[in-house]
Amino acid sequence: MSGPVPIDRAVGAAMFAAYRDATPGLPPEDDVVVACFGDSPELADELIAFVVDGPKRATAGLVAGYAADGEPLPRIGSHWVACDGSGQPRAVLRATELRVGPLHSVDEQFAWDEGEYDRTLETWLDGHRRFFRRECERIVIEFSDDLEVCFERFRVVWPPDLAD
Secondary structure, three states: OOOOOOOOHHHHHHHHHHHHHHOOOOOOOOOOEEEEOOOOHHHHHHHHHHHHOOOOOEEEEEHHHHHHOOOOOOOOOOEEEEEOOOOOEEEEEEEEEEEEEEHHHOOHHHHHHHOOOOOOHHHHHHHHHHHHHHHHHHHOOOOOOOOEEEEEEEEEEEOOOOOO
16 A cells, blocks of 8 residues: 555645535534545545445544544544545535544444445454554554544445445
8 A cells, every 4th residue: 555645635625615505504613624544645534435425424443543642532523524545536525423432333334335345344444454463553552452543433424425
């Protein structure tokens, strides 16, 4: 795998502005996150495809990763612009449900809602343990199934042809 994705934040902000202009009554959001899934262009492309072409409506991130990057945890109702592996925005997502708990607390329904690969808990744990181990190396902490994870469900709200 190659390194992190170079995100085009200006184009992502423009996508969010188009969504905001088309959606009256949204509460203000100071700094909408523009980011990608995963930790490489290849993984970002693979995972955004599960969103735009398939059933992915959940994601999970290490709480320690958010802290190390100086980013707040998502909030219910908050938005983020999901990018592909080239850093281009593909969809605006809105958090609908959040839960913080240890990695080992993930259940079969959450694995299914993430919509990746065969959607089983076993496959979810295998892939996320690998990813979280890389994340732990990056932020210099020890991996454990007891690490706190932010489990997030979302819906796609923009562009209109992809919206749930």
